[in-house]
Amino acid sequence: MAKYPQSYETTIASPPGLGLELQIYVLPQRSFANGQVPSIDSIIADLKLTGAIDIRSSQLASALSAIMSVPGLPIATSPPPSPEETLKDAMMTAPVAANFDFAEYAAYADIVPVETSPLEKLSLANIWEGAKTVAGFGGVAGAGCKLGLLAVGGAAAVAGHPVLIIVAGTVGVVSVAMGAATGTAIGNWIAKSIGFIPQP
Secondary structure (H helix, E strand, O other): OOEOOOOEEEEEEOOOOOOOEEEEEEEEHHHOHHHOOOOHHHHHHHHOOEEEEEOOHHHHHHHHHHHHHOOOEEOOOOOOOOHHHHHHHHHHOHHHOOOHHHHHHHHHOOOEEEOOOOOEEEOHHHHHHHHHHOOOOOOOOOOEEEEEEEOOOHHHOOEEEEEEEEEEOOOEEEEEEEOHHHHHHHHHHHHHHOOOOOEO
């Protein structure tokens, strides 16, 4: 039976009262053929991510707040608003959302397991900033951070889950979604869709 390479999952629970969870799923660089992580554009195309928005490191908390504010959306682009418009609206109102303090913690706390020697934990913001600066100000070709809707289940799916995807060549591929079960399902779907390499 094929054995899949190591992946890392982290569940972050909000303070009592909010009842929210974010699931972070990491596919490390070594898991890809020749250690070559696919570009953000090829991953978005393979996943058929709907309404994809480029996210700056300063927007990470707003993006995570949007994930928790609109946990499931139709993937159809008409009638309006489109998925992209809905996600942008949720990001615009994020600073006044009840989940924003939790979203800030999730964006900037050192909680994401990253393969180094030894294993260390970085923040989502540091992973994204590191991807941009490894090769100088211009960043690393193929790196990126996008928020969009992922329809888990293929063409038959009519609704999508908001997901944040960060591609950083020295780290791998990181996805963030709402809820442990949903986040794991999305992580597994991403792994399958982008050719996560099984070991013999």
